[in-house]
Amino acid sequence: MRLTLHTDYALRTLIYLSMHEGKLATINDISTRYDISKNHMMKVAQELVHHGFVTSERGRNGGLKLAKAPKDINLGDVIEKMEPDFALVACLSSGQKNCRIMGACGAQRFMNEARDAFMDVLRKYTLEDSVPNREHLLSLLLVE
Amino acid sequence: MRLTLHTDYALRTLIYLSMHEGKLATINDISTRYDISKNHMMKVAQELVHHGFVTSERGRNGGLKLAKAPKDINLGDVIEKMEPDFALVACLSSGQKNCRIMGACGAQRFMNEARDAFMDVLRKYTLEDSVPNREHLLSLLLVE
Numbered sequence: 001m002r003l004t005l006h007t008d009y010a011l012r013t014l015i016y017l018s019m020h021e022g023k024l025a026t027i028n029d030i031s032t033r034y035d036i037s038k039n040h041m042m043k044v045a046q047e048l049v050h051h052g053f054v055t056s057e058r059g060r061n062g063g064l065k066l067a068k069a070p071k072d073i074n075l076g077d078v079i080e081k082m083e084p085d086f087a088l089v090a091c092l093s094s095g096q097k098n099c100r101i102m103g104a105c106g107a108q109r110f111m112n113e114a115r116d117a118f119m120d121v122l123r124k125y126t127l128e129d130s131v132p133n134r135e136h137l138l139s140l141l142l143v144e
Numbered sequence: 145m146r147l148t149l150h151t152d153y154a155l156r157t158l159i160y161l162s163m164h165e166g167k168l169a170t171i172n173d174i175s176t177r178y179d180i181s182k183n184h185m186m187k188v189a190q191e192l193v194h195h196g197f198v199t200s201e202r203g204r205n206g207g208l209k210l211a212k213a214p215k216d217i218n219l220g221d222v223i224e225k226m227e228p229d230f231a232l233v234a235c236l237s238s239g240q241k242n243c244r245i246m247g248a249c250g251a252q253r254f255m256n257e258a259r260d261a262f263m264d265v266l267r268k269y270t271l272e273d274s275v276p277n278r279e280h281l282l283s284l285l286l287v288e
Binding site: 007008034035075079085088098103119121129130136139140 | 145146147149151152155156159177178179219223227229230231232233234242243244245247248249250251254257258259261262263264265266268269273274275276277280281283284285
């Protein structure tokens with residue numbers, strides 16, 4: 001069971017930006033710090049902006065910052081927006097209606113119930129909760 | 145958020161076998177009924193046998209059958225055994241310890257808590273519960 005790398009990078013980006021409070025961070029900063037593809041990070045950033053978690057300022061001194069305070073960014077909300085789907089099994093995907101027993105199989109209901117329980121846990125937490133020890137995290141990120 | 149196709153096929157196989165009570169079903173039967181790759185189905189069957197959900201009889205009249213009654217096959221157990229991992233984000237995977245903020249990031253804990261809530265739901269159900277309407281399911285599978 002996995003989330004996409006896209007969602008994983010989105011969480012890392014938000015955590016990075018929450019360490020930067022007020023200052024702008026560039027895509028280059030973030031991808032370098034985490035040692036991940038700048039190209040992929042660009043797509044992640046675009047989507048974070050699109051969903052209103054992050055704002056972007058253009059220009060030579062431009063960059064990214066959080067659109068809201070970390071305590072106002074709900075983790076369940078981030079994951080719900082960033083994941084392309086929650087089709088745990090093929091029959092739950094809107095484009096894949098090819099399982100012969102669809103409609104008579106009880107597993108779909110249990111999968112949806114399990115997914116809801118999963119999301120309910122994440123909705124209890126915010127970006128602020130993701131940084132239990134700010135100093136430790138700063139030391140690992142070496143944010144100047 | 146997705147489970148692997150492997151787990152998906154395992155669930156379909158178990159549901160098929162639960163419709164066949166007592167009789168043996170071949171890999172060919174199952175892959176034909178669901179219109180999925182025989183090669184993939186073979187691997188799924190091997191793993192279901194390995195984990196003790198299914199028994200296999202060799203020979204010309206051989207085939208597969210459930211190793212236990214449907215009510216004794218727990219869905220959480222099936223998913224736990226069939227999924228290669230539950231590394232929702234890269235840092236939860238045993239082979240991927242490359243995220244710079246590992247150890248200082250609270251997201252790992254929330255992900256594990258959410259995964260546990262997911263599995264707790266599935267552990268409430270058995271294979272028997274996956275077949276709420278046996279006649280409807282049989283008509284879709286056209287089991288002779």
